[in-house]
Amino acid sequence: MLKIENLHATVDDKPILKGLTLSLNPGEIHAIMGPNGAGKSTLSYVLGGRPGYEVTEGSVTFDGADLLAMAPHERAAAGLFLGFQYPVEIPGVSNVQFLREALNAQRKQRGEEPLSGGAFLKVAKAQADGLGLSMDMLKRPVNVGFSGGEKKRNEMVQMGIIDPKLAILDETDSGLDIDALRVIGEGINRIMRKPDKAVLLITHYQRLLDYVRPDFVHVLAAGRIVRSGGPELAHELEREGYGALAA
Amino acid sequence: MMLALPSTREEAWRWSDLSALPALAAAGHEGGPVDADALWIGGDEGARLLFVDGRLDRDRSRPGPLLTGAVDAASAHPLGRLATGEGWTLALGRDHAAPGLIEIVHVATGGASHLPARIALDEDAQASIVETFVGDGWANRLTRISLGKAARLMRAVRLRQASGFTSLRDEAELGRGASLVTTMLGAGGAGTRIDAAVTLADAGAYAEIGGALLARGEQRHDAAIVVRHAAPGGSSRQLWRAVADDSAAASLAARVEVARDAQQTDGEQSLRGLLLKRSATVNLKPELEIFADDVKCAHGATVGELDARALFYLESRGIPPQRARAMLTRAFVADALDRIGDETVRDAFAADANRWLGEA
Numbered sequence: 018m019l020k021i022e023n024l025h026a027t028v029d030d031k032p033i034l035k036g037l038t039l040s041l042n043p044g045e046i047h048a049i050m051g052p053n054g055a056g057k058s059t060l061s062y063v064l065g066g067r068p069g070y071e072v073t074e075g076s077v078t079f080d081g082a083d084l085l086a087m088a089p090h091e092r093a094a095a096g097l098f099l100g101f102q103y104p105v106e107i108p109g110v111s112n113v114q115f116l117r118e119a120l121n122a123q124r125k126q127r128g129e130e131p132l133s134g135g136a137f138l139k140v141a142k143a144q145a146d147g148l149g150l151s152m153d154m155l156k157r158p159v160n161v162g163f164s165g166g167e168k169k170r171n172e173m174v175q176m177g178i179i180d181p182k183l184a185i186l187d188e189t190d191s192g193l194d195i196d197a198l199r200v201i202g203e204g205i206n207r208i209m210r211k212p213d214k215a216v217l218l219i220t221h222y223q224r225l226l227d228y229v230r231p232d233f234v235h236v237l238a239a240g241r242i243v244r245s246g247g248p249e250l251a252h253e254l255e256r257e258g259y260g261a262l263a264a
Numbered sequence: 265m266m267l268a269l270p271s272t273r274e275e276a277w278r279w280s281d282l283s284a285l286p287a288l289a290a291a292g293h294e295g296g297p298v299d300a301d302a303l304w305i306g307g308d309e310g311a312r313l314l315f316v317d318g319r320l321d322r323d324r325s326r327p328g329p330l331l332t333g334a335v336d337a338a339s340a341h342p343l344g345r346l347a348t349g350e351g352w353t354l355a356l357g358r359d360h361a362a363p364g365l366i367e368i369v370h371v372a373t374g375g376a377s378h379l380p381a382r383i384a385l386d387e388d389a390q391a392s393i394v395e396t397f398v399g400d401g402w403a404n405r406l407t408r409i410s411l412g413k414a415a416r417l418m419r420a421v422r423l424r425q426a427s428g429f430t431s432l433r434d435e436a437e438l439g440r441g442a443s444l445v446t447t448m449l450g451a452g453g454a455g456t457r458i459d460a461a462v463t464l465a466d467a468g469a470y471a472e473i474g475g476a477l478l479a480r481g482e483q484r485h486d487a488a489i490v491v492r493h494a495a496p497g498g499s500s501r502q503l504w505r506a507v508a509d510d511s512a513a514a515s516l517a518a519r520v521e522v523a524r525d526a527q528q529t530d531g532e533q534s535l536r537g538l539l540l541k542r543s544a545t546v547n548l549k550p551e552l553e554i555f556a557d558d559v560k561c562a563h564g565a566t567v568g569e570l571d572a573r574a575l576f577y578l579e580s581r582g583i584p585p586q587r588a589r590a591m592l593t594r595a596f597v598a599d600a601l602d603r604i605g606d607e608t609v610r611d612a613f614a615a616d617a618n619r620w621l622g623e624a
Contacts, residue, residue, distance in 0.1 A: 065580050068572065093582035105577040109595025115578065118591070123582035159577075175581065 018043050018080060018215050019064075019183055025074035025240075026056075026063045033059040035240035036075070041183070041215040048218045048226055048251060051237035052259040057219045058102060060237070061187035064217075065099035066092055079183065093119070094126035096182030098175075100189050104168040107159040112171070113141060115159050116178055123179065144177035148204050165192035173204040184209050185217045190225035202228025223255040270342045279515035279547050280457055281484040284429055285376075288402035293317040294374040300324060303396050305612040309364025310392075313352055317401070318370075318377025320350075329362050330354050335380040337408040341459060344433030347406035351380040356389035358412075365608060366393040372401035372428060381407045385415035387439075392418040394609055398452070401428040408435050411442035413466070419446045420609045421475075422616055425454035433459045438498075440466035447604050448475035449613050450485045450514075451620040458487040464498035464526075474503035476597040478620050479512035479544075490519045493526035493556075500530075505600040506537040507593060508544035515547035520563075524555040531560070537567035538596050540589070570596075590621040 019041040026034040033056045041047055051057050062070045064077065066089035077084040079095060087095065107115070121131040132140070145155050148170045160168050169189055176184055186205070190198055206229060209216045218229060226234075226248065234250040235242045238259065244250070267289045270277040298316050306312075311328030314321040320332050335351040356362060370379070385391060389412065397403055403425065411417055423430050430452075436444055450456050462471045477485035491500045506514035520531045537546030548565040570592050578588035597617060604610040 065576075067576050067580075088585070089576060089579040090582050090584050090588075093580060099580045101577065101580075105571070105573050107571075107574050107577070107592070107595065109598040110591055115581070115583075115591070118587070119578070119581035119583050122584060122587065126582070179581065 019217070020078045021075070022077075023075040024063070024072065024077060026059060026070055026072050028059060028070055032073075033240055034063065037237070037241055039235065039242060041217060043215055044212045045232045046210070046216040046218065046229060047233045047235060048220060048231035049235050049237050050220055050223070050251065050254055053221070055237045056240045057221075057237055058187055061099060061185050061219055064097070064185050065089060090122065091126065093179070094123040098179055098181035098184045100172045100176060100184060100186035102188040102191060104160050104172055106161045108161050110159050112155045112157060112159050113138070116141065116175060120179060140178055141174070144174045147177065147207065148173050149200055150174055166194065166197040169193060169197070169201055173201055173208070177204065177208045180208070182213065183215050183217070185219070187219045188221060189218070190220055190222065198225060199228055201225075205229045223251045226251045268342070276488055276517070279484075279513065279517075280486045281455060282457070284455060285402055288428060289376045291375045291401075293401070296373060298371045298373070300369050300371060303369045303398060304367055305394065305608055306365035306367050311362070311364075311366045313368045314371070315369070315377075315379065316371045317373055317375065318379045318403075328366070329356065330366065335382050337380040337382045337406055339406050339408070339433060339435060341406070341433045341435075343404055343431045343457065343459070344406040344435070346404055347378040347380040347433070349378075349380070351382075353382045353384075354391060354393070355382070355384045356386060356391060358386040358388060360386070360389045362391035365606065366391060368393065368395045370395065370397045370403050370405075372397070372399035372403045372425060374401040374428075376402040376404065378404045379406075381405065383407065383409045383417060385411050385417055387412040388414050390416040392606055392609075394420040394422065394612070396422040396424060397430050398424050398426070399428070400426055402431070403428070404431045406433045406435075409444065410437045411444060412439045414441040415439065416443045417445070418606060419444070420604065420613070421446070421448040422612065423448065423450040423454070423456055424452040424616060427453050429455045429457070431457040431459075434461070436460070436462045436471070437465045438463065438469035438471060441468045442466075443470040444472070445605070446473040447601070447613070449601065449616055450475075450477040450479070451616040453481070453483060455483060456485045458489070460489045461492070462490070462500070463492045463494055464500065465494050467495045468497045469495070470499050472501040474501065474600055476505040476507070476600045476617065477514045477516070478507045478597070478617070479514045480509035481512055482510070483512040485514040487515070488517045490521065491531070492521040492523070493529040493531065494523045496525060496527045496529070498526060498529055500532070502533045502535070503600055503603070504535050505597045506535075506546050506548070507540065507597065508537070508546050509540035511543045513545035513547065517549040517551070519551040519553065520561060522554040522556050522559050522561065527556050527558045529556060529559045529561070531562070533561070533563040535565040536596070538593065539567065539569050540593065594618065594621055
């Protein structure tokens with residue numbers, strides 16, 4: 018589904034990713050772990066197409082298409098969802114308006130009919146209920162006045178409504194207490210644990226992986242994957258730390 | 265007749281571009297059929313006046329409490345003084361409320377038109393008036409407003425001329441406890457000069473004047489507002505949002521004057537500008553002149569660009585870049601337009617702003 022080959026990327030002319038290769042097949046959940054500064058967030062932004070993150074070498078294909086040639090909104094319409102480590106507050110734009118517009122823009126890009134207001138609200142309510150976010154909050158301006166945990170729940174509500182093929186989740190577990198972590202983990206499993214979908218979980222800590230069991234774990238250090246393995250690798254990292262493995 | 269216009273060397277006119285006016289003043293009206301049907305927004309209750317090139321179209325007007333003809337208004341203002349002769353008057357006696365929403369539509373078909381207006385509300389009288397400007401040419405208007413004790417006026421102005429120039433001069437005097445709320449939206453293609461002098465002449469008056477000015481292309485919007493607190497216990501709010509795209513310029517000079525006797529004045533001023541391109545200009549000039557010592561005057565002025573992180577966030581969810589920019593721009597002007605109390609007027613303003621953004 019996603020094929021990253023020898024990816025090099027710079028931010029402000031500074032090389033961050035230095036030859037990263039990774040493949041995700043449908044039905045798989047991959048976790049990328051690594052120390053601070055390894056390039057984890059850069060990878061998520063490069064895949065999402067954020068301006069300022071420049072690919073200097075390598076390729077990324079998504080379902081066979083050149084992902085890097087697509088604008089961010091086209092990547093979304095193609096089925097890619099980027100869960101933000103720091104979801105942005107947008108005063109003056111309501112969540113529901115934003116999400117309905119986002120969903121219908123994607124549907125339009127795919128040649129599908131727009132969802133009516135009523136049909137959309139039904140979908141939105143189901144997802145909000147599943148993640149313990151009230152409809153009241155969904156009507157408020159995007160992330161404004163939300164706690165850190167509420168912002169992350171909102172990311173998952175958005176993911177549920179948009180129902181993507183591939184989710185890149187950047188430190189979705191950061192800033193969550195143990196109850197919120199469980200809710201988020203269950204959300205990821207419910208929405209994304211399907212034979213035709215894939216997830217790339219980017220995380221610093223192992224604890225989210227207690228709730229979302231990865232099929233593969235990779236260690237990212239200094240811009241490259243330095244080690245790959247099964248779920249047991251996450252526990253090994255937790256015990257031994259990154260230092261030994263990255264060396 | 266020679267047209268004497270202020271020079272940009274004068275401080276109050278430094279951001280103005282009046283260069284199109286002499287040619288417009290010399291040109292004739294194009295005339296032709298005028299379709300105003302879509303411009304009425306209120307129900308059946310309110311009075312309506314349709315002016316085409318400054319002349320009343322009687323067949324498509326229903327004056328109600330409005331009088332048309334010679335107007336008791338005069339001004340020393342350089343543009344306002346040109347608006348003499350026939351216009352419209354709303355004079356309401358004590359405790360009278362004008363039914364519904366009063367609507368005045370000004371259609372210009374080229375050339376220039378000058379029109380005076382007078383609004384005089386006696387004690388406890390109230391009215392809501394919306395004026396809409398469309399077409400091409402120079403529409404120059406003078407509006408003199410006097411509000412008696414506890415009188416209330418809601419005034420809304422939709423500046424939607426496709427081209428040409430709209431110049432407005434408002435002069436208002438508020439009596440004890442009177443309230444004047446003025447909201448303007450520049451969402452057309454014409455140049456604009458808005459001048460307002462609002463005086464809180466007696467104790468406890470409330471004045472609000474603000475709105476949003478949206479400019480693109482080579483357009484110039486220019487507002488110069490003076491709110492003068494001459495009596496104690498008054499409150500005033502000036503909330504303006506200026507948006508400039510391409511090589512357009514939107515300028516706001518907003519002044520609050522507090523006289524020595526105007527203790528316990530509560531003034532608030534919020535001026536914010538948004539540049540949609542680096543080649544555009546927003547000028548903000550907040551001014552406070554305070555002679556009383558027991559006064560609360562909050563003010564803020566900022567100019568910025570759209571938040572790149574917010575744009576990427578919207579785009580990453582599937583919203584095309586142009587639409588994402590429109591959504592954030594709309595959000596930027598929202599607090600200037602959402603505060604309009606009358607739902608019909610608020611919806612019309614929102615539709616005007618959305619139309620402007622959709623044309624990007």
